[in-house]
Amino acid sequence: MKPANSNAAASAAAKDGATQEFVTVFVGETMFGLAINRVHDVFIPTGITPVPLAPPEIVGLLNLRGRVVTAICLRRRLGMPRAQTQGAGMAIGLEQAGETFGLVVDGVGEVLKLGPDTHEAVPINLDARWRNLALGVHRLDGKLLVILDVDGLLSFGAERAEASAA
Numbered sequence: 001m002k003p004a005n006s007n008a009a010a011s012a013a014a015k016d017g018a019t020q021e022f023v024t025v026f027v028g029e030t031m032f033g034l035a036i037n038r039v040h041d042v043f044i045p046t047g048i049t050p051v052p053l054a055p056p057e058i059v060g061l062l063n064l065r066g067r068v069v070t071a072i073c074l075r076r077r078l079g080m081p082r083a084q085t086q087g088a089g090m091a092i093g094l095e096q097a098g099e100t101f102g103l104v105v106d107g108v109g110e111v112l113k114l115g116p117d118t119h120e121a122v123p124i125n126l127d128a129r130w131r132n133l134a135l136g137v138h139r140l141d142g143k144l145l146v147i148l149d150v151d152g153l154l155s156f157g158a159e160r161a162e163a164s165a166a
Helices: 006-015 156-165
Strands: 020-027 030-035 039-043 058-064 067-073 090-096 099-105 107-114 134-140 143-148
Touching (some): 020 090, 020 099, 020 143, 058 099, 090 107
Antiparallel strands (some): 039 090, 058 067, 134 143
């Protein structure tokens, strides 16, 4: 379940002038940011076991230091086209509600400390598939950093349940 204050807390921090730290990840040429306080590990995903009948975003299960981790493909989660080249990629370890997830991305960048001067609300022209998963954007030297809502990324099962109930 998504905490009611996750978006409000991020927006409040951006408005009150506090700097925030983000781990940057790449899917193709697109740069995304994840709040550093949500990131537990950065690793190369290996030994992924597919899960029959799982949603397409779920790549499978893997073992991360003795824990069973659900591997989620960020590319698929955001509705982006398949990668031109098949590589191992990288994964970001995230936790939610006591469960561990590995968010599979094309690459991991650096940690950026950003203030409110570059922060903007989610643009209305942002891809509709991303709009509900974004907390805002930062404009950085000709690049756009889309800040992702980790709770939203990991709650895709709840979205499907709500859609099928409607």
